[in-house]
Amino acid sequence: MTVFLLRRLAGLAVVLLVASFLVYGLLYLVPGGPMAFLLGNRSGTPEQIAAIRAQYHLDDPFLVRYATWLGDAVRGDFGSSLVYRQDVSALMSARAATTTFLVGYSTVLIVVVGVAAGTLAGLRRGRVDNVVSAVSSAFLATPTFVIGVVLVIVFALGLGWFPVFGPGEGFGGRLYHLTLPAITLSLGSAAFLARITRASVREELGREHVETARSRGLAESLVIRRHVLRNASIPVITVTGLTVASLIAGSVVVENVFALDGLGSLFVRAILQRDFAVVQAVVLVLVTAFVLVNLVVDLCYKALDPRMSR
Template sequence: MKFVLLRLVGLAAVLLVASFLVYGLLYLVPGGPMSFLLGNRTGTAEQIAAIRAQYHLADPFVVRYFNWLGDALGGDFGRSLVYRQDVTALLAGRVATTLWLVAYASVLIVVGGLAAGSLAALRGGRTDTLVSGVSSLFLATPVFVIGVVLVIVFARGLGWFPVFGAGEGFFDRVHHLTLPALTLALGSAAYLARITRASVREEMGREHVETARSRGLAESLIVRKHVLRNAAVPVTTVIGLTVAGLLAGAVVVENVFALDGIGSLFVRAIMQRDFAVVQAVVLVLVGAFVVVNLVVDLLYSVLDPRMAR
């Protein structure tokens, strides 16, 4: 419980600092918040005065920050300057698509990366060479290039998957999001496969594994009890960082496949200088990243109880 409480306190501290940076950095751009609120308009003195009064720009910065933070904790991120509606409603209508995409890609990464890396380490030879070659290819290929190739081959060429939209219902969503999820997952799965391969090979050369073999234990039991469990700690770190990073990678994939998620909303908000939406999306992404890392820390304590001391 002490370990969990310390991690929760750290989580709250990180989120507090992150929220301050998210709110404050947009106020440091040339022209400050007024440049976002006015957009491309010049604005009369009366309009500027009305905007300053509406957004409380005359108040001290710290007061404005804590007012915004209090509203954000209550689920109120303000109103979009472009869409003329609550930012929370904008996010709520799009977050499901992003969560589906990230969850689907995470499953592909974990299953594919762990399986390929473990197989390469345990079997070696041509299997190892093949996995290393394919992972190098995917690691060297940009995400948008993978997406374009998948669309050309499997959507336009073979007609197996749709190009646009997120679908409705479980099976329809899986069908629509297969190509986007693969685009998002292949590079990360290749990286995880390499880390898994290296970690498993290192554990196989440990003294306790050789001791287990000398005692006549079955190889399958040695792999499960002594190799994979110990190799899981560094692999878990990579999985946590990879899954957290998918939220940022989803921005590119959502634009390639025209998915209406928070990633595509974020890109449009930056281009349209919709600072309330930018603040909300960045804070959500940072929060998700920190929460995933908290889960990874808790998994450490399960895999190796010594880390919880």
């Protein structure tokens, strides 16, 4: 297990290194380079341009600048925001809790609803299967922002069950305020996971080892739990991992619909305001989160089937 984990960590470190190089380097490929971001709409005098180049070490070789930036990023220092005139790390930490809670809440809903509905549809043919398939198809075909607007109109403005804006305070307050955003973010992914779970369960039910277990007189509940659900969980974990990673990007839309001040909304504003330090930091954090999610998926594979580590 230790060798497997070290091998995965080494591979992920390489991925993060390449991703950080791309994140830092791509902004230097835009017309005008970093000076276009630093000057904004101003032309700048030669003295101002020289001062800016000296402040941001733009006259140093590119690899030297990248190494300095990467070293600071590893220590949690992403520089200062050009727009907010604040430390980028402080800006992100103030908003990371909202995005983390939203993604975590949505993940729980996706796993519980998606796996339960898909398993039920896979085990019970007929009306249950038809209902789950129809509902999942409807949610998959509906854009996230449409679901969010409908939920706000019905459950916030119409019935008054949930607040419209804000992330809330404390665990209970966040749970209450982020219920509608989490449902909005999770419905489409839960529907997709339900379809994958249904197909995987159906496939396992038709395998020979399941028929053999039944012929040996094992209880149906034991056959389902040990021989069907365990093997069916491997593709489900794959889809769950990719889905959770995509939630981080999908939260941008939901945060804007519900006026949540999270990393997604900060990222959108940074792009519009050409705040390149914030853009670099948020992208690097999102890539890191995606890589860590994939590491968790690999560890789940190892726990379910040790042969996958060979």
